Amino acid sequence: MADELEGRVVLITGAGSGIGRSIAGKFAERGAYLLLADIKSDSGEAVANTLRGAGATAHFVQADVAVASDCERMVGEVRARFGRLDVAINNAGIGDGPVVEATDNYPLERWDRIIAVNLSGVFHCLRYELPLMLESGGGAIVNMASISGLVSFPGTPAYTAAKHGVIGLTKVICNEYAARGIRCNAIAPGIIDTPLTADTLAIPAWESQLRGTIPTGRIGLPDDVADVALWLCTSAARYINGHVLAVDGGILVR
């Protein structure tokens, strides 16, 4: 029996590293056609080349999701190459780094950039993905939020506000487009070992303190999140819409 993801057209932002790269690999293994986007050309191209070398159909497009016209061009590339869009993984994001700042001292430029990438970036992607997905008869969208979209950690006002916003957007898209065949869900990863958390996890005291908050007892891996992202885009998840799924080893239940 043919794989339901074979030949499906999948757009992944932030595909050059970490969770996005892992998601790209999972969809490639299932025979999907991939358009990989990232602000960094070298790493994004490298992922596309590696997947193509393994027999996948994968193309790279450079795009900064904070720039609406980049997202329009990115989706235009999907249309030009494949003529349709079945799955969108809005994953690109930046972290707050190991130095946290309470709100009364929070750098204004850091607020602007994190909101621009992590919140407006997801809106820009959706804004241009939705028309093509509607033309394609529907599809599945996964927005990469965070447990910071469900609870708050002090010292990260921009990241926390942006990720709460991503979850809000996810609910709006479900409300607006469910009847037209689009499912839109969010994933809330916990602490995942990627370049985004590398600086923090490199500080032994922080690593052990963070690990101590995880009931499962280990830091998450990109594949832990990627498997869930892929599953949300299959028919097994056909009745899940507007949902936020924590992939956090249990942090939130403590």
Ligand SMILES: NC(=O)c1ccc[n+]([C@@H]2O[C@H](COP(=O)([O-])OP(=O)(O)OC[C@H]3O[C@@H](n4cnc5c(N)ncnc54)[C@H](O)[C@@H]3O)[C@@H](O)[C@H]2O)c1
């Ligand atoms: N790693 C974690 O612990 C963790 C936890 C919760 C949520 N997340 C979220 O998961 C997503 C992926 O993070 P990751 O951990 O894989 O990080 P990562 O740094 O390994 O990968 C992020 C990718 O996004 C790209 N990117 C950054 N800004 C961009 C922009 N403006 N336009 C396009 N691409 C851009 C980067 O170049 C990079 O390739 C992010 O949205 C992040 O907030 C990560």
